[in-house]
Amino acid sequence: MKYKILKKHLSFDGQTLFCEHDSESTQTKMKFSVFVPKKIEEIDSALIWLSGLTCTEENFITKAGAQKCLAGTNTMIICPDTSPRGVGVAGEDESYDFGSGAGFYVNATTEGYKDNYKMYDYITKDIVGLLKEDFQVNKLSIFGHSMGGHGALVIGLRESELFKSVSAFSPIVHPMGCDWGKKALKGYLGEDQENWKKFDTCELIKDGYKAQSLILIDQGLADEFYPDQLLTSELESTCQHFNIELKVNYRQGYDHSYYFISSFIESHIEFHRSFLN
Amino acid sequence: MKYKILKKHLSFDGQTLFCEHDSESTQTKMKFSVFVPKKIEEIDSALIWLSGLTCTEENFITKAGAQKCLAGTNTMIICPDTSPRGVGVAGEDESYDFGSGAGFYVNATTEGYKDNYKMYDYITKDIVGLLKEDFQVNKLSIFGHSMGGHGALVIGLRESELFKSVSAFSPIVHPMGCDWGKKALKGYLGEDQENWKKFDTCELIKDGYKAQSLILIDQGLADEFYPDQLLTSELESTCQHFNIELKVNYRQGYDHSYYFISSFIESHIEFHRSFLN
Numbered sequence: 348m349k350y351k352i353l354k355k356h357l358s359f360d361g362q363t364l365f366c367e368h369d370s371e372s373t374q375t376k377m378k379f380s381v382f383v384p385k386k387i388e389e390i391d392s393a394l395i396w397l398s399g400l401t402c403t404e405e406n407f408i409t410k411a412g413a414q415k416c417l418a419g420t421n422t423m424i425i426c427p428d429t430s431p432r433g434v435g436v437a438g439e440d441e442s443y444d445f446g447s448g449a450g451f452y453v454n455a456t457t458e459g460y461k462d463n464y465k466m467y468d469y470i471t472k473d474i475v476g477l478l479k480e481d482f483q484v485n486k487l488s489i490f491g492h493s494m495g496g497h498g499a500l501v502i503g504l505r506e507s508e509l510f511k512s513v514s515a516f517s518p519i520v521h522p523m524g525c526d527w528g529k530k531a532l533k534g535y536l537g538e539d540q541e542n543w544k545k546f547d548t549c550e551l552i553k554d555g556y557k558a559q560s561l562i563l564i565d566q567g568l569a570d571e572f573y574p575d576q577l578l579t580s581e582l583e584s585t586c587q588h589f590n591i592e593l594k595v596n597y598r599q600g601y602d603h604s605y606y607f608i609s610s611f612i613e614s615h616i617e618f619h620r621s622f623l624n
Numbered sequence: 625m626k627y628k629i630l631k632k633h634l635s636f637d638g639q640t641l642f643c644e645h646d647s648e649s650t651q652t653k654m655k656f657s658v659f660v661p662k663k664i665e666e667i668d669s670a671l672i673w674l675s676g677l678t679c680t681e682e683n684f685i686t687k688a689g690a691q692k693c694l695a696g697t698n699t700m701i702i703c704p705d706t707s708p709r710g711v712g713v714a715g716e717d718e719s720y721d722f723g724s725g726a727g728f729y730v731n732a733t734t735e736g737y738k739d740n741y742k743m744y745d746y747i748t749k750d751i752v753g754l755l756k757e758d759f760q761v762n763k764l765s766i767f768g769h770s771m772g773g774h775g776a777l778v779i780g781l782r783e784s785e786l787f788k789s790v791s792a793f794s795p796i797v798h799p800m801g802c803d804w805g806k807k808a809l810k811g812y813l814g815e816d817q818e819n820w821k822k823f824d825t826c827e828l829i830k831d832g833y834k835a836q837s838l839i840l841i842d843q844g845l846a847d848e849f850y851p852d853q854l855l856t857s858e859l860e861s862t863c864q865h866f867n868i869e870l871k872v873n874y875r876q877g878y879d880h881s882y883y884f885i886s887s888f889i890e891s892h893i894e895f896h897r898s899f900l901n
Binding site: 356357358359360363409410412414415567569600601602604605606607609610 | 633634635636637640686687689691692844846877878879881882883884886887
């Protein structure tokens with residue numbers, strides 16, 4: 348076993364675990380949480396949840412109510428932290444939308460960040476490797492929220508052979524077109540916007556990438572970051588133009604918070620389980 | 625309306641609200657959260673949830689998954705903060721188990737605390753008054769966790785005409801017999817243990833108090849505070865001796881956390897709704 352269990356809580360007859368392991372990709376210790384609804388031997392599929400800005404491995408597993416939806420099934424969930432922590436690079440802890448808690452699921456190439464901020468590799472290699480080797484699951488799906496929705500879409504498109512389905516809550520779908528995205532992509536990847544395209548969902552679709560499943564999105568219409576940072580309609584028009592199946596549920600009155608996520612998490616889990624079974 | 629809405633989140637088609645009001649009892653501003661599953665006019669009953677040590681009005685409403693269980697019903701829930709805050713009395717912020725976040729649902733009589741630490745009155749007068757006047761609900765039940773389980777039991781017994789049913793997760797049932805309780809009762813009520821008895825569930829039952837319903841308790845057997853601080857078996861023997869109906873569900877492997885509460889919250893909500901309807 349290549350991970351260490353830090354905390355363990357029985358939940359809905361399964362285990363909620365908080366864990367730590369050494370990451371090859373980030374060259375740091377990284378934390379993640381999991382919920383394993385049955386004995387590990389009985390688990391045959393996994394959901395990867397990617398969280399948004401400022402989150403750790405704890406927010407989703409504490410607030411979303413996913414355990415209740417997964418209880419009694421053969422599907423586990425894993426929720427990684429959103430960046431390396433405490434690597435000591437200048438600017439790492441200065442803002443909520445860059446550095447710690449804001450890895451944006453890219454492989455950084457800029458000075459200072461390129462040694463550790465490899466969150467794309469961390470998810471696709473370390474986390475996927477851990478699931479396959481330590482948990483012995485091969486059927487995977489991926490979803491996330493906001494920055495994590497961006498991560499799930501980018502990874503689900505670029506690594507489509509790995510993931511049976513992909514969905515997102517309130518995702519950043521076109522980071523090259525919004526302030527959060529421009530700041531992060533410039534900071535992690537430098538000035539050349541050509542290098543940004545492989546971390547932009549709309550650009551990936553224009554480049555011919557496809558997910559295994561239709562793409563499911565839930566978007567609150569009272570979301571304080573909608574539409575400026577999220578640019579949902581850009582994804583809709585791109586998918587329409589390139590004939591990619593996309594379902595966006597716009598939810599009147601819902602905001603960007605975990606109160607929104609928890610309200611619709613069951614439908615996303617059911618969506619993924621329909622592809623995993 | 626005698627309360628101010630600070631934050632509002634649509635959840636499960638209802639409203640999760642964070643509010644503030646002026647309390648007569650504590651002579652301070654106090655915060656609480658509510659979940660109102662339908663329009664206020666359609667609500668006909670309310671659950672009062674009392675939280676445990678260190679909690680605020682936020683923990684339960686964020687972590688317990690109660691909204692999902694109450695969605696679509698006519699029953700709201702209100703979750704008050706666990707003490708007055710920032711009243712400036714010496715010792716108020718020195719420990720996790722006394723003062724801020726640890727009001728113990730008593731009416732303090734000791735110097736320094738007696739002016740503001742009136743949490744018993746706050747719940748039974750201000751919160752109950754708010755529910756009756758501002759939300760127009762008259763059918764009430766009460767439950768809570770740990771210190772809040774103690775509060776729910778004490779209030780449910782002493783104000784039995786107000787509450788149709790009472791339940792608790794991992795409650796402190798005999799504070800006069802445990803370290804948490806002795807420290808709090810001495811600090812808020814002074815040395816004379818006679819005065820402690822009206823804030824001790826076991827002593828109240830010995831004194832003839834009865835709740836309207838049977839008392840429902842869930843207790844994890846891997847709870848880090850069981851049995852020393854909780855003394856569940858004291859309540860069992862007292863209830864048996866005084867012919868009081870008590871159901872304790874001991875849960876193998878479950879701890880003292882919100883992972884335990886969320887696993888069984890639905891059954892407690894169903895229990896209360898069976899008395900409220």
